[in-house]
Amino acid sequence: MMWIKSNHQSFETINMKTKTTIILIFLCILIIGLVFATPSLDYSAPTLSDNIYISTNWTEVNLTINEESLDTFIFNWNTTNYTFYDDSLVLAMNFNNNSAIGENSTHFVDISSSGNNGSCSGDSCPNWTSSGRFGGGLQFDGVDDYVDCGNDESLKSQNLTVEFWFKSNGWQDQYGSIISRGIGEGWSDSSNEAWNIFNHYTSGFIAFDIGNGTDYQDVEINPRPSENVWHHYVFTVDEDHLIVYLDGVQKDVDDRTLIINSADLSVNIMKGANGNNGSIDSVRIYNRALSATEARMHYQSEFSKYNSTQYRFYNNVTNLADGEYTYFDWANDTAGSSNQTETRIITIDTTPLTSNSPSENASFDQEIVPGDSLEYIFKELGEGGIRSTGNLKFISKVANEKVLIEKSKPEVKLEKWGNETFLKVSRPSVSYSPGSLVNDKIPPLVGKRLSDSKVKFINHKEEVHIYSLEEGMEYEVILKEKPNSNIIEMEIESQDLGFYYQPPLNQEKQEEGLTCNETDCWDENGTNMVHRPENVVGSYAVYHKNKKGDYSKMRGKNYMAGKAFHIYRPKIIDTNGNWIWGKLNVDEKEGILSITIPQEFLDNAVYPIKIDPTFGYDTVGGSHVTINGRISGTYFMGDAGTANSLTGYFQKYFSQKSKGAIYKQSDNTFVAETNEVTAANGCNWYEHTFSSPPTITAQNYYLVMWGATNNDILYYDTGGNGGYDVETYGTFPANWVPTSEDRKYSIYCTYTAGGGDTTPPTTNATAVKDDDTTYTFNTWTNSTYVNVTLSCDDGSGSGCNITQYCTDTTNTCTPNIAYSTPVQISTEGMSYIRFRSNDTAGNLETT
Structure with a gap:
């Protein structure tokens, strides 16, 4: 049965006995407006699109939560809920020196609902650093720096979790406290301590002990974690046990025998006659014990507050086995209104591909002449004219979706404005340690088409993954072992594009009176005036080279502000989830995009590591x-x-x-x-x-x-x-x-x-059935298909330019396919066709 809405307003029907199809043709008006009556949850890069295959054993989720009165936030991974924010969270500090939430050099905001803000004064204040584990952090001198978080009743729970990231600049020969509820002087066997996490230097371990005022018991991290590296600590106490986790792995457990001292003792960070010389970030205290799976998930996650109405959740789930996984995010506000994202599915397939010569393959699906090319389309977005494709060159035949590539140069091409501008990115052969390869070069890669949105290429030294993201393309390079050079190069080719470097804000000219770090600038009142996200610092905005500024609808092309793409600063991630920013550089003259990785990270990384420059489809400034x-x-x-x-x-x-x-x-x-x-x-x-x-x-x-x-x-x-x-x-x-x-x-x-034409064209639709008789919209039919013809009429205007259409079964698609021949509708059930045209003056018809 087929149902068509024609003339953009009324419904007509097609009767079909053998198939049931409904086609709705209409114009709708897009009303733009956001009202945050319920929490708004929005994914952004590097979050993967739904129903996608990946060939690494990790994936990333990046989410913004828009809600002024957040009550609860839950991340559901593979049907298991992980609660990162609710009333059990009694202290949460990110140390980002974020004036948008009231932070400064002496005031450290608790983003939980308990309001246990921290403070310091004078010489006892630690130094703020932009090089925390996630954004900012605090550096302590190990002498007299500390932060006092108060002694509110919410901090006196008998069951609890203490969680934080810490990087020691060198473990000292003293009993230095990291976090304590008390004065931080060692074992909690006095009335001055309830619990303490400290460096037991004489025995070489980190102790977490609880005490009742006269006695104590503890669990330990033995030996102490490595120096000059960020580590994630989680200490839990429930009715029965004390447990400690390091970097998501349980290190010690003990049966609980004591009741925790309930005296009015403040929670202090790094307080004590002998502190610790190091940096701390993302301190959390819960009034419950996290489970082992929660400790692992928290190790792979970040939760922070950006301003009065926005929170950020980031997750890098690692060490995943092959198979299918699902995830979604859920939040509610204090009024009880809730919202959640759609449930997304990813499929992991890390099975390595082997490079076989043609003689070793018994059968082939088809033959390809050496030198032939195959284009595969990742994504097409009609309104912005964005098109991203890949191109393979063959030297033999295709077998079971595997191909042998002529050179180690898997390529992706991003087009804009009907190929008026484009950017090609490819990975050339790269040198490794001398003698490790023939001619010190990478051998040809074997390629495998995993889905419509992902292709991977593999050899024994590296992998290249090309796939579609929510807002762009990812061109990952996976290094399976330590490379000879810390500079990773990609070849680029562009047409009519200009590349504009986005430096740290404190390295570019700003309005007089502003104080800046890499990502933010504040006025003398502490108001945040300028913001540049971390992945935009050191990135490149890509604009139309020959358009001298801002353009809009003329000659049928919508240039908007002239921006084509954005190349974001790459993150380098090792197998254990440790990461660092890479330094991006684009040399237009030489046609090279290079990423410099700190050598220290390469020396200490657990391989393989992922290098993930993202090419965003952005038309908005970063x-x-x-x-x-x-x-x-x-x-x-x-x-x-x-x-x-x-x-x-x-x-x-x-x-x-x-x-x-x-x-x-x-x-x-x-x-x-x-x-x-x-x-x-x-x-x-x-x-x-x-x-x-x-x-x-x-x-x-x-x-x-x-x-x-x-x-x-x-x-x-x-x-x-x-x-x-x-x-x-x-x-x-x-x-x-x-x-x-x-x-x-x-x-x-x-x-x-040129003036004159301000009226958009009109698109008319007609249709015929499989027997070439006229089909009347809004009627049923038993035809096997219906062909819909679209025709554009601009009257006395500037003339029709292009007609676009789309078909679906939900009436939600955006017209993005250029119309050239009649559109055939043959899907059983209800189908919709949506369309629009524009003229050469740039007037666009409503869908």
Whole structure:
């Protein structure tokens, strides 16, 4: 049975006896708006897409939770719930020196609901470092530095877990406390101690002891963990046992015999006459004992608070056996409203492939002439014109989906704007230790197509994995043993693209009065003004080279802000989950993308290690800046025409106001301003329309945005002709004389080139059955198929450019397939077809 909705409004039906198919054809209006009535949970790179195969024994999950009043957060892995945040968490500190949640050099925020914030004063304050285990951390001198977390009743539980990351700069010859509830002076056999975790230097172990004021008992990590390396510690106490875990592995257990001292003793970090010289991060205390599986999962995870409404969860699940796994995330707020992500499935297949010569294969599915190529499509996104493909060259035949590649150069190609620009990435042969290979080169790789979204290539030295992510492509290099060089190179080829390096914020010019580290800048009041995520620091934003700024809908192509891709800073991860950032460099002239790995990490890593540069499909800037009292904008070279609107990518809170304007670059004079927009909470492209669309000519302009409060945050990339002017929000000045800055803001102008045509075209649909008779939409049919023909009509406008369509069974797809021939519908059951067209002036029909 087939059902079609035609003329974009009414339903018609097809009767089918042998098949049941429903086709709905209609236009719908996309309404953009985010209302956080319930928690919002959003995956981002490097999270894998759903239903994907991977050939490593680990996977990563990266999640943002948008919720001001978070009550509970659960990560479900393979049907087991792991609770990272609820009322059993009584202390949680990330030490990120994050002013957005009220942190500074003497105040350390507890992000749990208990509010056990830490403090220090004067010379006893530790130093903050940006090189913690996850972002920031605290460095202690081992003499008198410590943090006091108070003695609230919530910290006096008889059952508990103490969890933290610690890196010793060298174990000292003294009984130095790491964390204690008490004064941290050693065994908890006095009224001054309830429990203590300390360095028992005379016996060479780390002790965790509990005491009742007169006696104590302990569990131990023996021998002490290695120095100058981050280690994860978990100590638990339940009704029956004391247990200690190191890096997710149980190290000791003892039967519990004592009741913990309930005196009013403060929880202290590194306090005692003799402290520890080292760094600490991610301290957690629960009023319950974590299980062994929870301890392992916490070792592989991070949970932090970014600002008053956003949390981040990151997980790198390791040492997985081959098979299928599922995961989802769930959260609720204090009002009881809950939400969860979809359940995603990954399948792990680490079975190695062997390189066989053609004579060793008994049968083949098909023959390929040496030198032939096979293209495989990873992803196509119609609206942005993004297309990512791979290309293989063969020297023999295909057998059971295995191929022998001519050279060790598996390649991926990312296209934008109909191949007007593209980026190719490939892995060349790389030298290893002398004599380890013939001619000191990698032999040819064997390739295997695992799914529509992943291909892997393997030899005995390395693997290359190419696959689709939620927001981009991953081009992983897996090193099975220590390489001869700490520089990993990939060949790149590009067309009409410019690569813009995104340095640490403290290494680029900022507005006067700001204090910056690598990822954040604050004003004199401690307000966070600029933010650059860790994976954007040291990355590259990739823009259209020949478009001198910001572009929009003209000649049928939607350039938006001119951004094509983003190459994120790579993370280097070993088998045990230890990781470090790699240093990324793009040499356009030589056509080389290189990743430098610290030699110390390579020397100490457990192999194999993964190098994972991500190529994101982003059209939005990777960093953001607060534009309260700032008119900020970017250079724009326009064609003659009429400007319809300015659109900027904002992060907005509490329905704040913003507006835009156009200024001439030649004399900085005002051209026109948009209407004011009061937007809902959330990150999105916010369109600001002109009441009276201005006429623009073929000259240079600035497109600017102005925010009313600190809750208006505009996105940008470093590298471009930007500027700002500090002005109190109100009426745009007659002349805008900006302070120059090296920024490309995520702003674009929607306009009609040449003027005149502002009306989108109309797409009409007709259909015929398998016997060539006319099919009437909204009727049943017993035909084996129906062919749908789409035709575009732009009347007296600029002319039709392209028609796109999609088909599905849920009425949710986005038209992304270029229409050329009639679309055949033959799926049994209900099917939908959605379509739209645009014209050469850039007017886009609603789907």
